[in-house]
Structure formats: C-alpha cells, structure tokens
Amino acid sequence: MQRRKFLGLTAIGATAIAIPAIGFGAVSTKSAITGIIQKELSYLNLDKQGIEQYAADYLQYEGNVPRIELKLKMYRLLGVNSEKSSIVSALIEKYLLSTDFFLKNMDESRKINYIGYYNPYNSPCANPFSAQFYPEAHT
Amino acid sequence: MYDLVVVGTGFASTFFLKAYLSKAPASAKVLVLERGHLYPHVERVKKGRGEDTPFAKLNVNYTDTFINNTPEKRWVFQPAFGGSSNCWSGCTPRFLPADFQMKTLYGVANDWPVTYQELDPYYTEAEELMAISGPDDTPFPKKQPYPLPAHTFTAVDRILQKEYGNLYISQPTARASRAVNGRGQCCGSVICRLCPVNAKFTIENSNIPVYEDPRVELLYGAQVLHLSFKQNSVEKLTFIKEGKEKQVTGDVIALGANALFNAHILLSSGDTNPFTGRGLGEQVGMETTVYLKDLATLGGSTLVNANGYMLYDGPHRTEAAACLIETSNNPFIRLEKGKWRDMAKFRMIFEELPDEQNYVAISDDRTRPQVYHKGTSAYTLKGIERMKKMIPQLFSCLPVEKIEFEEPFETESHIIGTTRMSKTASEGVVDKHMIHHQYRNLFVLGSSSFTTYTPSNPTLTLSALSLYAAYNSF
Numbered sequence: 001m002q003r004r005k006f007l008g009l010t011a012i013g014a015t016a017i018a019i020p021a022i023g024f025g026a027v028s029t030k031s032a033i034t035g036i037i038q039k040e041l042s043y044l045n046l047d048k049q050g051i052e053q054y055a056a057d058y059l060q061y062e063g064n065v066p067r068i069e070l071k072l073k074m075y076r077l078l079g080v081n082s083e084k085s086s087i088v089s090a091l092i093e094k095y096l097l098s099t100d101f102f103l104k105n106m107d108e109s110r111k112i113n114y115i116g117y118y119n120p121y122n123s124p125c126a127n128p129f130s131a132q133f134y135p136e137a138h139t
Numbered sequence: 140m141y142d143l144v145v146v147g148t149g150f151a152s153t154f155f156l157k158a159y160l161s162k163a164p165a166s167a168k169v170l171v172l173e174r175g176h177l178y179p180h181v182e183r184v185k186k187g188r189g190e191d192t193p194f195a196k197l198n199v200n201y202t203d204t205f206i207n208n209t210p211e212k213r214w215v216f217q218p219a220f221g222g223s224s225n226c227w228s229g230c231t232p233r234f235l236p237a238d239f240q241m242k243t244l245y246g247v248a249n250d251w252p253v254t255y256q257e258l259d260p261y262y263t264e265a266e267e268l269m270a271i272s273g274p275d276d277t278p279f280p281k282k283q284p285y286p287l288p289a290h291t292f293t294a295v296d297r298i299l300q301k302e303y304g305n306l307y308i309s310q311p312t313a314r315a316s317r318a319v320n321g322r323g324q325c326c327g328s329v330i331c332r333l334c335p336v337n338a339k340f341t342i343e344n345s346n347i348p349v350y351e352d353p354r355v356e357l358l359y360g361a362q363v364l365h366l367s368f369k370q371n372s373v374e375k376l377t378f379i380k381e382g383k384e385k386q387v388t389g390d391v392i393a394l395g396a397n398a399l400f401n402a403h404i405l406l407s408s409g410d411t412n413p414f415t416g417r418g419l420g421e422q423v424g425m426e427t428t429v430y431l432k433d434l435a436t437l438g439g440s441t442l443v444n445a446n447g448y449m450l451y452d453g454p455h456r457t458e459a460a461a462c463l464i465e466t467s468n469n470p471f472i473r474l475e476k477g478k479w480r481d482m483a484k485f486r487m488i489f490e491e492l493p494d495e496q497n498y499v500a501i502s503d504d505r506t507r508p509q510v511y512h513k514g515t516s517a518y519t520l521k522g523i524e525r526m527k528k529m530i531p532q533l534f535s536c537l538p539v540e541k542i543e544f545e546e547p548f549e550t551e552s553h554i555i556g557t558t559r560m561s562k563t564a565s566e567g568v569v570d571k572h573m574i575h576h577q578y579r580n581l582f583v584l585g586s587s588s589f590t591t592y593t594p595s596n597p598t599l600t601l602s603a604l605s606l607y608a609a610y611n612s613f
Contacts, residue, residue: 132326
C-alpha cells in the first residue's frame with residue numbers, strides 16, 4: 001500500500017507537469033473508467049455497453065469525490081495500472097464483481113456481462129466466492 | 140431513588156442487566172441512561188442502499204464526542220442504543236486460560252484477578268444468549284458445545300486445519316450459521332458492520348428483553364457527566380439531556396460506557412485512583428496476502444472463516460506479543476489471468492500491553508474526554524517481527540508463490556483499559572467483580588476493566604464478565 005501511495009504521488013507530480021500539453025479536459029471521468037477497465041482486462045471478452053453502464057453506476061454510487069475522479073483521469077492518461085494503484089485495482093475488482101464472470105466459473109473464453117452494480121445492501125448474499133456459490137467445496 | 144442506575148445500552152450493560160433482573164425482586168426500580176437513540180436495523184439498511192432515513196441524523200458522529208490528540212491512532216465506536224453491537228464484526232473467540240495469567244506465566248504486565256475456570260460458565264451463558272456458531276474442538280477448554288454449527292471452511296482452511304488440528308478452527312462467531320432467534324443466516328456478504336440479512340447478534344435483535352422489562356426505565360439522549368461521591372460510595376449521578384442538567388440517585392451505579400467514557404466519567408467525578416484513565420489500548424492488526432499456485436480460496440460461509448492459534452500462546456510471550464490469525468472470506472481478487480482467486484488473506488492480530496503513557500483525560504469541554512496514545516509498544520512490534528519470520532514455515536503446507544505484508548491498520552475497533560481490574564487498589568481500579576476498589580456501590584463494566592489486551596476479540600469476554608459480576612454480587 002505504501003509503495004502504491006508513493007507511486008500515486010509520483011504520478012500526480014508527473015501529470016501536473018504534463019497536463020497542459022495533453023489537454024486534460026478532453027478526458028471525462030466516465031471515459032477514463034471505461035478506458036482503464038478495457039486496458040486492464042484486454043484479454044477478456046467484455047461487454048462494452050455494460051462497461052459504460054458500470055462507469056455511470058460507479059459515478060452515481062461512489063462519485064462526487066473530486067479527488068478520486070481527478071486521479072482516475074490522470075491514471076488513464078498515464079496508463080497507471082492496478083499493480084501501481086489501489087484505486088485502479090478497486091475499480092477493476094468492483095467491475096468484475098458487478099458482472100457474471102465469477103458466477104460463471106471464471107470462464108475467460110465467454111463474453112462477460114454486466115449484471116448490476118455490486119452492493120450487498122441491494123443484493124445480499126452476492127459474494128461470488130462464498131459457500132452460497134461453492135457448496136461442493138464442503139463435500 | 141432507584142435500586143440500580145445503568146449507564147449505556149451496549150454489551151456490558153445489557154448482559155449485566157440480564158443477570159441483575161434475574162435476581163432482583165418484582166419491586167426493583169432500574170434506570171438506564173443512554174446518550175444515543177435507537178437507530179433500527181431496517182433503517183440502517185435503507186441508508187446502506189442509498190436511501191434517506193430520518194434516523195441517520197439522530198445520533199452524534201462518534202468522532203465529535205472526544206478530542207483525539209494523536210489522530211494517527213483511531214478509536215472507533217457507536218454512540219447509539221446498543222452501542223457498538225451495531226457496528227461490530229461478531230467475532231467471539233474465548234480468551235485462552237493463559238491470557239488471564241500473563242505475569243505468573245510470562246512475567247508480563249499483571250494477572251487478572253479472575254481465572255478462566257471461574258469465567259467458564261459465564262462464557263457458556265453468553266454464547267447461548269448470542270447463539271454463537273462454533274466448532275466442537277477448540278484450543279481453549281469448553282464444557283458445552285456451541286449453540287450453532289460451525290461455519291464452513293475453504294480449501295485453504297482445510298489444508299491448514301489438517302496441519303494444525305485444533306490450533307486452526309472455524310471461528311466462533313455471532314454471525315449465525317443457521318437462522319436463529321429472528322436473525323437470518325449469514326451468507327458471507329462480509330459487510331458485517333451492518334449485516335444486510337440481520338444475521339449478526341446485536342442488542343436490538345438480541346431477544347434479551349431487559350429494556351422491555353417493567354422494572355426498567357430507559358432514558359434516551361442522556362449523557363452522564365459525573366458522579367458525586369460520599370464516604371466511599373456514589374451518592375448521585377449528574378447527566379445532561381436536551382441541554383438541561385439533571386441528577387438522579389441510586390443504591391447501585393453501573394457504568395457500561397466504553398473505555399473512553401467510563402474513565403472520563405470517573406475522572407470528571409474526582410476519582411483519584413492513579414490508574415483511572417491510564418493504560419488505554421487495543422490490539423494491533425495487519426493484513427498478510429499469500430499468493431497461491433493452483434489453489435483457490437472458495438466456499439467460505441462468513442466474514443472470518445477461521446482463527447489460527449499457531450503463533451498465539453507460548454514462552455515467546457515473555458518478550459513478544461501473541462498473534463491470533465483471522466482468515467478472510469472477503470471477495471478479494473487476484474488480477475491475473477487464470478489466477479483470480481488463487482490467494483488467501485489473513486488478518487494478523489497482535490496483543491498489546493497496558494502503558495501508562497496512553498491515556499484518557501478531562502478537557503475544557505466537560506462532555507468530551509481527550510485522548511493520548513504514544514504508539515505501538517516494543518513488545519507488540521517484536522510480535523510482528525516474529526510473525527513475519529515464522530509465516531513462511533507456518534504456511535509451507537500451502538503451495539505458496541509469494542507472501543506480502545501490509546502496514547498495520549489504524550485500529551482494530553476495540554477500546555480497552557483505563558479502569559483495569561486487579562486484586563488490590565494499588566494495581567488497578569476495579570476488583571474481580573468489577574466493583575470500584577474505593578467506591579463500593581459502583582460497577583465499572585466493559586473492556587475498560589481488562590487487565591491485559593490479549594489478541595482475542597474482547598466482546599464475548601466482556602459480556603461474560605458482566606454476567607459474572609452481576610450473578611456474584613446480588
């Protein structure tokens with residue numbers, strides 16, 4: 001985590017210098033989110049419309065935090081990945097939990113569909129790794 | 140004039156009242172003063188879904204209730220009806236017998252004036268009242284089985300359990316493994332601070348009807364300011380409600396607030412015991428991630444699937460803290476193709492020692508204590524280093540690729556010490572029945588009375604202590 005924070009700060013510093021040259025305002029938070037997901041999970045068959053819906057839902061549920069939105073834009077521009085940023089890894093993990101990927105046995109060959117923003121208060125018992133979904137683990 | 144005045148409605152007060160009322164006559168008069176208000180579970184879940192509820196603003200934010208002079212060390216609690224039962228995780232391991240004898244066995248800190256054996260029947264009753272789920276075989280002696288079956292293991296848990304026997308067990312927990320007493324069955328949503336299916340025991344869903352008892356009068360929005368002493372007993376109690384100061388008298392007073400406010404009330408009352416307010420502490424926790432080769436963490440049934448005791452008790456405690464291992468069932472993901480769940484996460488929890496330089500004091504604001512904490516002790520830091528050295532060997536039964544250690548968390552959400560229990564007044568504040576050494580009609584309940592700060596979660600033990608104190612005092 002500490003290393004990630006350091007890299008995050010380094011990235012912010014670098015971006016502060018680079019922003020005027022690359023037109024920071026041209027990137028919306030929503031497009032930053034979709035871009036980060038597509039790049040990070042490029043080896044999976046993703047549902048593009050679903051990613052856009054996820055980005056919209058993310059901003060509705062978690063948005064309105066200018067600091068996070070700013071970081072997402074910068075990370076998109078700088079290509080910061082989940083290994084270097086806990087914000088990026090949390091964004092990707094939440095996206096995958098909001099799809100049917102884990103419910104369909106993590107099959108990387110099939111198309112992955114967005115099924116709704118992951119929130120256990122709206123959909124309790126949705127932890128896809130739990131005994132609810134893996135009862136065979138106990139036999 | 141009341142027979143008993145109780146401060147707070149959390150675990151400590153509720154279990155104390157349960158035992159007291161079982162022995163009190165039908166004519167008994169009890170007053171309970173609660174600074175917060177009832178914020179029902181159903182309304183809290185609405186908030187979790189992003190809906191508005193008028194209950195959300197009833198209670199003050201806990202961070203506004205005290206002055207933290209060392210904010211890098213957080214203290215977390217809920218000032219509301221039911222106290223921190225509203226936000227706890229529901230982990231209920233018993234302490235080990237050795238935890239009560241740290242000085243005798245390891246020359247560290249002090250012995251508790253009460254033993255594991257004395258507490259055993261009260262542990263059993265507290266486990267029954269909370270309908271605890273747990274395994275048959277435990278590293279602590281136990282005469283009765285747990286009320287509910289144990290939660291289920293993952294594949295990783297099964298390997299560790301095979302290797303370490305009863306030093307690696309399904310965690311005893313108040314997250315019900317079966318629907319019980321109006322509570323749902325835990326389905327591993329792992330947002331236990333507010334369980335979406337109400338599986339976790341809380342005071343609100345407890346079915347312990349002390350606050351509905353006709354002998355009990357419950358006053359919400361009443362913050363206790365101080366006690367007035369006369370000839371080594373409490374004569375009256377002063378509280379503030381809706382901005383007005385009021386006084387009440389009782390034959391017996393029981394403070395069941397948390398360790399910040401129990402101490403603050405005593406200090407504001409002029410208690411001169413040198414230990415009052417001193418020794419504020421809690422455990423230190425840190426996350427460890429283990430990357431596995433072709434072994435996935437799947438099929439666990441609750442937040443913390445298991446407890447590991449492999450680094451807990453032993454001669455090392457003369458110089459290095461005990462460590463309790465919690466195995467996580469969070470929906471963590473390894474963001475690598477084909478390895479999505481090939482990892483395990485463990486929370487390593489280390490005991491801490493009371494230190495006089497960590498303390499609660501009064502401030503210029505009579506409603507708010509101020510808090511100081513100088514940081515983690517050398518004893519606990521040695522425990523962390525010991526864990527880091529031993530973990531590779533300890534987990535060698537797993538197909539480990541890599542192990543990563545995170546920085547310690549800012550809090551374990553426990554608040555301990557400040558009115559420590561001891562045999563004599565020269566060593567602490569309350570006796571084995573949680574009665575103040577000097578003021579003999581005053582109980583000081585809860586984890587503020589803990590003599591030492593074992594790595595095990597405190598709630599079950601403080602609840603058992605409340606039962607023990609009331610049954611043996613009335």
